Amino acid sequence: EVKLVESGGDLVQPGRSLRLSCAASGFKFDDYAFFWVRQAPGKGLEWVSGLNWNSAKTAYADSVRGRFTISRDNAKNSVYLQMNSLRPEDTAFYYCSRGRTRRIVGPTSSDSWGQGTLVTVSS
Amino acid sequence: DIQMTQSPSTLSASVGDRVTITCRASQSISKWLAWYQQRPGKAPKLLIYEASSLESGVPSRFSGSGSGTEFTLTISSLQPDDFATYYCQQYYTYPITFGQGTRLDIK
Numbered sequence: 001e002v003k004l005v006e007s008g009g010d011l012v013q014p015g016r017s018l019r020l021s022c023a024a025s026g027f028k029f030d031d032y033a034f035f036w037v038r039q040a041p042g043k044g045l046e047w048v049s050g051l052n053w054n055s056a057k058t059a060y061a062d063s064v065r066g067r068f069t070i071s072r073d074n075a076k077n078s079v080y081l082q083m084n085s086l087r088p089e090d091t092a093f094y095y096c097s098r099g100r101t102r103r104i105v106g107p108t109s110s111d112s113w114g115q116g117t118l119v120t121v122s123s
Numbered sequence: 124d125i126q127m128t129q130s131p132s133t134l135s136a137s138v139g140d141r142v143t144i145t146c147r148a149s150q151s152i153s154k155w156l157a158w159y160q161q162r163p164g165k166a167p168k169l170l171i172y173e174a175s176s177l178e179s180g181v182p183s184r185f186s187g188s189g190s191g192t193e194f195t196l197t198i199s200s201l202q203p204d205d206f207a208t209y210y211c212q213q214y215y216t217y218p219i220t221f222g223q224g225t226r227l228d229i230k
Contacts, residue, residue, distance in 0.1 A: 044210065044221060044222075044224045045159075045210050047218060047220060047221060050217065059218060095167070100169065100172055106216070106217070107155075107217055107219050109157035110157075110167075
């Protein structure tokens with residue numbers, strides 16, 4: 001069974017940093033791309049960042065480029081989102097998702113999602 | 124960035140109805156479009172990928188069509204579980220973008 005579990009969400013002050021983790025299990029981790037998608041309370045889905053299967057390609061939304069960094073550790077079957085210089089508008093549930101297509105360089109749809117972790121940025 | 128526009132934003136329907144949701148892209152995305160269902164408090168669920176391919180395990184009452192800039196999601200006969208919010212997503216190029224969502228309510 002494919003399973004993705006996010007962790008690391010917290011209440012933080014503006015300007016501070018936070019690192020989210022996504023632990024994966026039930027499949028061959030290093031064949032897949034991963035994405036982070038966020039959803040502010042009561043709002044729609046916003047794609048945040050993506051990382052392809054071999055870490056050769058990363059991509060970011062304009063709203064987070066330069067502040068957020070996506071990475072992966074294939075030995076730990078985990079994906080991370082390092083979030084720096086956090087702003088109140090970054091407040092959201094953050095979902096980790098798996099790319100549907102194996103070993104793809106570019107973007108793909110997401111066929112598995114975690115349950116989300118809540119990040120609240122407020123003083 | 125490619126803008127995705129869904130219509131309508133809200134749709135009221137009854138069990139057994141046939142409903143269609145439209146998604147328009149601001150430029151051609153070929154067939155690189157997905158549809159997701161999201162129930163309150165839950166993660167999104169992939170329904171359709173590559174515009175018209177049904178994800179494994181998804182009921183056949185869901186179907187997708189379109190290419191280029193115009194796409195539709197059709198639910199042939201609404202079931203109680205289908206009342207949720209639906210999002211389209213383009214993955215033709217980065218940044219990936221979503222439509223604003225269509226909330227499907229019980230009439």
